[in-house]
Amino acid sequence: MIYFFRNYFYILFILSTFTFISCSKDSDDPVPQETEITVTTSDFSITIDENPTNGQVIGSVQGSTNDGSVTFSITEQTPSGAFSIDASSGELKVADESLFDFETNPTITGIVKVTSEPVSEIALATIFLTDLTENPVYEGDIQLKTQQEVIAFGAHRTKHITGTLTIGETQSNYSNITDLTPLSGLENIDGNLYIVFNGELVSTAGLENISSIGGDIAFVENLSLERIEGLQNITEIFGGLSLQTNLKLKTFNGFNQIRTVADKIILNDNPEILNLDWLSNLESIGQPISMSYNTKITNIDGLSNLTNMGIGFLSIQENPSLEDLDGLENVTATVTHLLINNNDSLLNINGVRNITPTEHVSIQDNELITNLSSLSNVVSLNYLTIEGNDSLLNLEGLNNLQNINNDLSIGGNLNLKTLTGLSGLTNVTNEMKILGNYRLEDLCELRNFLTNGNLGSYNVYGNFFNPTKQDIIDGNCSL
Structure with a gap:
């Protein structure tokens, strides 16, 4: 009997263990099946005009996947190197414009691979050219x-x-x-x-x-x-x-x-130009240079190889950072007009010492110029205007000037004390105006001219000393 019960319980234990194991396996989730990656694309075809430019967009190859994103690449093309493709977007661009010539390559083809690793599909790209x-x-x-x-x-x-x-x-x-x-x-x-x-x-x-x-x-x-x-x-x-x-x-x-x-060379209102070094090979110009409102030019040294300049207006005006005219020092020329006005940083005009003006010299509102020594070539003019040069002390440099066929105007030169430099003057056909030179106290340089020369009209006022024409002739010409 004892043996019976012992076997009975042993059989029950085995059965219960089997049942437990079976139930445990039945409760586990099934193993999922792996998803198959797919890639889809389609052939690309377009007609464009021949002779496009490099970088011009041609179009885009389409491609997609059910697993993330795709990449695009060109496996071959005819002719080679004609177009490129963006690896992310599939956008095609002209890579070598010279190959897009109808007479040479009326049709351009390529094979594009669209990939989502490890799966890829192929698209044929065809570009038809229109003959222009x-x-x-x-x-x-x-x-x-x-x-x-x-x-x-x-x-x-x-x-x-x-x-x-x-x-x-x-x-x-x-x-x-x-x-x-x-x-x-x-x-x-x-x-x-x-x-x-x-x-x-x-x-x-x-x-x-x-x-x-x-x-x-x-x-x-x-x-x-x-x-x-x-x-x-x-x-x-x-x-x-x-x-x-x-x-x-x-x-x-x-x-x-x-x-x-x-x-002529005209350089006007170019506020970012710093110099003229880009003209360093320039040797000859048919007319003089005109420079105005170039706010950052500090020098014109780039003109140092310039030797020949034709007749005309040499105009350097409103260049507030320009410090000198040394780039013109190798030029030997005759010009009709020399206009150097409103250059606030200009220290001297030495660069024009070999340039001879024949009709008009205007030196105005150059605050730092102290002398006119570079004008020794001036002999005869129609007009001479020396105005608003606050640092100018005298007129030395004009010693060879003899004849002015129209007007002479000297005005607003705040530190001008004498007219030294005008001793050779013999003729002023129209008007002599000496106005607003607040420290001018010595006009004796004009005595010989007013005694023996030819003058149209005499107009002197607003200076520190304002003698009459007769005062100067009589020797009462300075304080």
């Missing part, structure tokens, strides 16, 4: 007012313009042009190059292949222009060079090779 009429020579003048017009004109691969090329708007309607690289095929312009009234253009890169311009080069009111570049093949300008109201312009890599300018 190419015009290597453009007859007459052309104005490009918008970026779209620049691109369209560049697509014709024009190499030669027989007239004038104007890039930008007219008057104050600023263009939206930002990029001149579509014009990279241009080689010759028979007329002028005007880059004017552009509000967004930062650089002139794209003009690298221009080797000759038959007329003027002008940059006017380009409000965002910082860099003139791409004109490094220009060594001679057959007209004038004009830079006016370019508020951010400071870099001139495009002008480093210029040796001659047939006409």
